[in-house]
Amino acid sequence: MEDANSLYKDILLDVSSGNEKAFALLYDLFAEDLSKHILTKVGDMLTAEDILHDLFLSLWKNRKKLPEIKSLPAYLYSSCRYLILSYYRNKDKLSMSNLDIQNLDILNEDIPLEERMHYRYIIDIVNQEIENLPEKCREIFKLSRVDYLSNKEIAQRLAISESTIEKHINKAIKRLRLASKNLTIIL
Amino acid sequence: MIQKYQLIQLITKFLNAKENSSQKEEVINWYNQHSTYDQKLLEEKAAVLQKNTKTRLVKSINSPKTNIVKFLNIRNAVAASILLIGISSLIFFLSNTAKDKLATANQLASVQPAQERAIITLENGKKIELDKLKINETIQIDNITISKDEHGKVSYRQSDSKKEIIQLNTLSVPKASIYSLMLTDGTIVTLNAGSKLIYPSSFGDGDRSVFLEGEGYFEVTKSKNNTRFIVKTSKQQVTVLGTKFNIKAYPEETKTQTTLAEGKVSISNLATAETAKILMPNQQATNNNFSPMSIETIDIENAIGWTKGQFCFDGKNTTAVFEEIARWYDVDMDYSNYQRNTTQYKGKIPRNLSLDKLMKLLNFAEIHTKASLTNNQRIKLQLN
Numbered sequence: 357m358e359d360a361n362s363l364y365k366d367i368l369l370d371v372s373s374g375n376e377k378a379f380a381l382l383y384d385l386f387a388e389d390l391s392k393h394i395l396t397k398v399g400d401m402l403t404a405e406d407i408l409h410d411l412f413l414s415l416w417k418n419r420k421k422l423p424e425i426k427s428l429p430a431y432l433y434s435s436c437r438y439l440i441l442s443y444y445r446n447k448d449k450l451s452m453s454n455l456d457i458q459n460l461d462i463l464n465e466d467i468p469l470e471e472r473m474h475y476r477y478i479i480d481i482v483n484q485e486i487e488n489l490p491e492k493c494r495e496i497f498k499l500s501r502v503d504y505l506s507n508k509e510i511a512q513r514l515a516i517s518e519s520t521i522e523k524h525i526n527k528a529i530k531r532l533r534l535a536s537k538n539l540t541i542i543l
Numbered sequence: 544m545i546q547k548y549q550l551i552q553l554i555t556k557f558l559n560a561k562e563n564s565s566q567k568e569e570v571i572n573w574y575n576q577h578s579t580y581d582q583k584l585l586e587e588k589a590a591v592l593q594k595n596t597k598t599r600l601v602k603s604i605n606s607p608k609t610n611i612v613k614f615l616n617i618r619n620a621v622a623a624s625i626l627l628i629g630i631s632s633l634i635f636f637l638s639n640t641a642k643d644k645l646a647t648a649n650q651l652a653s654v655q656p657a658q659e660r661a662i663i664t665l666e667n668g669k670k671i672e673l674d675k676l677k678i679n680e681t682i683q684i685d686n687i688t689i690s691k692d693e694h695g696k697v698s699y700r701q702s703d704s705k706k707e708i709i710q711l712n713t714l715s716v717p718k719a720s721i722y723s724l725m726l727t728d729g730t731i732v733t734l735n736a737g738s739k740l741i742y743p744s745s746f747g748d749g750d751r752s753v754f755l756e757g758e759g760y761f762e763v764t765k766s767k768n769n770t771r772f773i774v775k776t777s778k779q780q781v782t783v784l785g786t787k788f789n790i791k792a793y794p795e796e797t798k799t800q801t802t803l804a805e806g807k808v809s810i811s812n813l814a815t816a817e818t819a820k821i822l823m824p825n826q827q828a829t830n831n832n833f834s835p836m837s838i839e840t841i842d843i844e845n846a847i848g849w850t851k852g853q854f855c856f857d858g859k860n861t862t863a864v865f866e867e868i869a870r871w872y873d874v875d876m877d878y879s880n881y882q883r884n885t886t887q888y889k890g891k892i893p894r895n896l897s898l899d900k901l902m903k904l905l906n907f908a909e910i911h912t913k914a915s916l917t918n919n920q921r922i923k924l925q926l927n
Contacts, residue, residue: 363890363904376604381907383597385900391589391596399579401592408596413603437574438558445554448547456548461555472558479560 368422371415379419383412386432393433397440407439414470421474426481434480435473442469485532496521497528646914646922654898654922657736657871661722663689666710673697673722685710687744698725701745710744716757718873721849726753729764730772733850736870737793746770758791760850763806775813779830782819783808789847796866802827802846812836848891858889861910865926872898874914874922881926898922 370378387408394404414435415422425431442463449457464472486494499505499513500521507525511518550573556562557570661673665684673689676682676697681690688702716722716734723733727745734740738757751766752773763772765785774781776792778799786806792799801810803822810828811819812835820836822828827841841857848855854864854871862878869876871894888908892901898914902924905912911927 363892363908366890367907378907379604380597381903383600384903385896387593387596388589391592392585395585395588395592396578396582397574399581401588404592405596405599408592409599409603412596412600416600416604441554441570441574442558445551445558448551452548452551460548460552461559461561463555464559472560476558476560483564 364428365423368425368428372419372422374419379412379416382415386429387412390432390436393436394440398443403443407436407443410469411436411439414473417468418470418474425477431477434477438473438476482532486528489528489531493524493528496524500525646916648899650916650922651899651902651914652897654872654874655719656894656896656898656901657719657721659695659722660720661714661716661724661734664713664715666712673724685744696723696725699727699744701727709747711741712744714740714742718870728766728772731762733760735759735849735867736873755790755792757793758789758849760787760789760847762787777813778832779813779836780811781808782811788822789850791846793866797831799830800827800846801830802841802843804843804847810836844891849894852894853891854894855891856888856908856910858887861887861926865924868901869924872901872922874898874924875917877923877925879925 367378367382371382390411391404391408394407398404398407411432415432445463449460452460467475486497489497496510496514499510500507505513507518507521510516511521514521553562553566553570553573556566562570659674663671663673665671669684671682671684671689673691676689676691678691678693678695681688683689683702686702688700689697690700691697714722714724714732714734716736716738718737720736721734723731724740725731726742728751730751732740732753735758738755738759740756740759741754743752746766748768748770750771750773752775754775756776759774761772761774761783763783763785766772769784772783772785774783774790776790776799777794778792779801781788781790781801783806786808787804788806788808789802789804790799791801801808801822803824803826805824807824808822809819810822810830811817812830814830814832815835817835820828820838822838825840825843826838827846828836828838830836845855845857845860849867854867856864861883862881865876865878868874888910890908892904892908896904902912902914913925913927915923915925917923
């Protein structure tokens with residue numbers, strides 16, 4: 357089922373300009389389903405409240421970026437999942453030994469939560485678009501941007517000319533830029 | 544089962560957006576499968592959660608702009624509310640028709656959008672409820688096999704071509720329902736709320752004919768011997784070879800509209816008996832009893848938006864869309880206060896919402912709607 361993105365777009369536009377009534381409408385439209393989802397993952401009511409609260413507060417803090425969002429339900433779900441995973445990490449960290457905690461990767465909390473959540477959403481969209489690239493194009497793009505091979509190395513590995521490699525990479529960038537048109541990304 | 548330490552490590556990578564694709568898959572899989580043990584009273588808890596959080600949010604946002612009308616201080620507020628109660632009781636006492644009560648938010652929230660429901664009635668009167676069929680279940684009636692695949696799609700097959708007893712069956716989709724069915728030739732027909740399709744249990748070698756009342760979207764397959772597919776409605780007949788089109792022919796409406804998505808169709812008006820007209824993709828033919836058929840090019844999305852889960856307002860069809868809303872939710876409409884403005888709403892609204900959420904969206908789009916409960920407990924929407 358397609359999302360009714362044109363009407364959600366209008367609401368998001370209003371929210372982005374600071375309209376609290378529109379924000380309240382957004383809350384009324386989605387909070388019920390999100391509440392149910394949170395409660396199936398998080399047992400404790402107070403924590404669930406924190407998560408739902410932080411979710412929408414982050415939305416409000418990040419409201420200038422809202423009109424860029426193509427699928428509002430997907431964005432809300434992705435952000436909700438981020439918060440639940442974050443809560444789960446904090447909860448279980450408490451029951452870990454000191455040694456284990458020291459060996460854990462550091463969560464970069466200098467970056468504000470709402471920016472990390474937004475970035476997560478963007479990266480998921482870009483990754484999806486990468487998977488939608490034509491096969492050869494995708495393979496070459498990944499070798500370049502994921503495995504950090506130089507164009508020369510890719511050309512050698514795949515036995516194709518360097519200029520063809522360049523063409524594929526440019527094609528990929530063009531398509532990815534198009535797909536993530538309004539989102540702030542530097543590729 | 545994944546070890547706790549490993550899991551937290553994976554989650555940390557995910558939260559930093561530094562995971563690789565297989566790590567992401569592990570995290571997502573774990574997340575999807577994970578659930579709390581206590582799932583009792585989920586609905587009630589969710590309602591409380593939603594309400595409490597809203598109060599907290601309001602405080603957190605703490606904007607200087609408020610919606611409170613500033614001239615109402617406490618004294619006036621009390622006086623004003625007493626006055627309101629007084630006036631409405633007065634109206635109640637003085638009117639001689641029973642006043643419709645305003646529908647409450649809870650009543651509206653419980654009105655769900657259309658469900659997938661349909662009934663096939665055989666020639667002998669026996670009824671089969673298609674939504675009661677389980678996934679991958681197959682039932683056999685005479686020489687017909689009806690089966691529901693793993694995606695919930697229902698198809699119709701002739702099981703034994705030796706015994707060719709062709710019956711006329713009826714597929715009925717009640718109000719607040721929608722259904723898709725695959726016929727014996729592979730044609731897929733999707734029926735909108737309040738519609739009926741009468742079709743033969745098998746098509747044989749000649750023309751494939753069906754009769755439609757209401758609204759249906761057809762994806763017709765080309766048959767091996769290029770036989771035509773014909774859809775008859777009370778006012779017209781649409782002939783196709785293989786194509787995708789939508790016919791809207793509700794008995795309670797005066798016009799019949801045929802919209803073509805792909806392919807080519809030929810339409811004849813049964814009342815005027817004028818020569819058949821050919822429709823090209825993105826064109827819509829309107830048949831209006833005894834006036835000649837009119838054809839115009841339109842935005843196809845508006846005509847078939849219903850098959851994609853949307854109500855499509857195109858700036859001119861507000862009443863028509865509300866008729867759809869009425870059928871989709873099985874509510875009644877009241878247009879007595881409606882003044883057709885020059886600027887009507889243009890946009891798409893999802894169909895999968897409960898009625899209270901739909902009304903919030905409509906009112907946000909400046910389509911002012913009110914809901915009340917009539918004497919016989921039906922919900923009536925008033926468009927202003």
